[in-house]
Amino acid sequence: MKTTKTKAKPSANKTKRSRNGTGHVRLRADGRWEGQYYFEGERKSCYGQTEEECQGKLNVVLGKIYRGSYMDGSMMPFYTYMHFWHEKYILVRLATHTNYEIYIEKHIYHSKLGSIPLKKLCLEDFIDFFREKELSGRLDKKPGGLAPKTLRNMRNMMSEALARAVNRLQWLDRNPIEGLKTPKVSPPQIQVYSKSHQTCIEQAALYHEDKNALMVLIDLYTGLRIGELCGLSWLDFGPGKEYFKIRRILERLSKKWAENRSEYQRIFMVGGKEEGATALYLGPPKTESGKRVVYTNDQAVLGFNRIETYQKKMGFYRPDGFLFVNQNGNPYEPRAYNKLYRDVLQRAGVDYRKFHTLRHTFATRAFELAFDIPTLAEILGHAQKTTTENMYGHSLDDTKKSAMARFNRSVG
CATH class of the missing domain: 3.30.160 (Double Stranded RNA Binding Domain)
Structure with missing residues (x-):
């Protein structure tokens, strides 16, 4: 008798694996x-x-x-992915590239978070990372953690990178950093020089033997950012120095990110070291609103004329040259100017505050002279008028009080 063999059924607790490529x-x-x-x-x-x-x-x-x-991108370590994302996908201002590089190479690389594969990341990993950075994240080894604004910027960078892994690369089903809260960023405290201190500073700048000190005086009457001042050329002026145009800023940037960007022009320094990782570049202002025409006043023109006379006397004036140059004819870069600025304050007998305080002082004096917000925002190059109002609200309140007082006197 012929028997037939039946195939054994697969065990219910065994899962059949499909082969690669199906x-x-x-x-x-x-x-x-x-x-x-x-x-x-x-x-x-x-x-x-x-x-x-x-x-x-x-x-x-x-x-x-x-x-x-x-390559299974979901198993890529977080640091490797962040480096890959930064190198390949984003297009931001060069100064932002530098910040991202620090966040990735100095913070994420040296952390436990950086070694975790993308697909295994969870919210708790990010909470632990940011808690540590908040308490003891300084790179200079000093006690204390990172500022709330730095923590927020780092979180936003990570969130943007992980969103690409979810939506474009499709290596993740969800963004594991969603829901992370970082410390609240408080509005910056605006520091302003008093009128008496401003007078002392102006006098110290006017009579300083280095005429580049006049940059301090000029900023008190124009409110420019230091990169805008350092980037000024004599070609930027209109007839009689009635106005000048802000078209570019001077800043030190990473060569890695700047060399292949056509909108950035490298400035080669006489006697400078060329082998470093950074160099001086002329580039566009931070926003389109930064490109503007600034009309001058008598005090600013006085400063411009004295600088021009000084350069001609010393023999390094060029019609297409920079306004603020040293003895080698090199332009002053923003961070190098700080030494001269400190010296002006010391001679004036005024305690040191950041150079940006000059810009805040100009804006405050403008409010005291009843400048309207749209006009002042345009002079300062703010992209949003609300920025001007929020930053100098204290001055606006004083202006309102003064205006109401005048109204009461006129009625009486």
């Missing part, structure tokens, strides 16, 4: 198309808005698996 496309409940495939025994997905888009992405992945060039 996949299919399905429509999800949320309306997106999902391409599912297998790699090293794990099911993975890619997504598209249409079936054709999703199938195309799936075909690319399957082709890479077949050729052996496929």
Whole structure:
């Protein structure tokens, strides 16, 4: 008698693994198309808005698996991903690139967070990281942590990078940093020189033997940022120095990010070291509002004329040259000017405050002279008028009180 053998049924507790490079496309409940495939025994997905888009992405992945060039981005360590994202995907101001580089290379790289694969990241990992940075995150080894604004900027950078891993690269299902709270950023305390201190500073700048000290006087009557002042050229002036144009700023930037950006012009310094990682560049202002025409006043013109006379006397005046140059004819870079600025304050008998205090002082004096907010915002180059109002609200209140007092006197 002939017997037939029946195949044994697979055990219910065993899951059959599909081989690498197999996949299919399905429509999800949320309306997106999902391409599912297998790699090293794990099911993975890619997504598209249409079936054709999703199938195309799936075909690319399957082709890479077949050729052996496929990389599972979800297992990339967080530091590696952040470095990859920063190098390849973002286009920001060069100063922001420098900050991102510090966050990634100096903070994330040396942390436990940096070694965790993307797919294994959770909110608790970020909470631990930021708590540590808040308490003891300073790079100079001094006690204390990072400022709330730095923590917020670092969180925003990470969130933007991880959003790409979710939405564009589709290496993650969700953004693991969502819901993270960093310390509240308090509005900066605006420091202003008093009228008596301003008078002393002006006199010290006027009679300083180094005429570049007049930059201090000029800023008290124009309110420019120091990078805008250092980037000024004699070509920027209109007839009779009635006005000048802010078209560019001078700043020290990383060569790595600036060299291939056509809008940045490198300034080669006489006697300077060329092998460093940074160099001086002329580049566009921070915002489009930063490009503006600034009309002058008598005090500012006095400063400009004295500088021009001094340069001609010393023999290094050039019609297309910078306003503020040293004995070698090199332009003053912002951070190097701080030494001369400190000397002016010392001669004036005034305690040191950041150079930006001169800009705040100009804005405060302008409010005292009843400048309206739109006009002052345009002079200062603020992108939003609310920025001017929020920063100098204390001055605006004083102006309102003074105006009301005048109204009462006129009625009486």
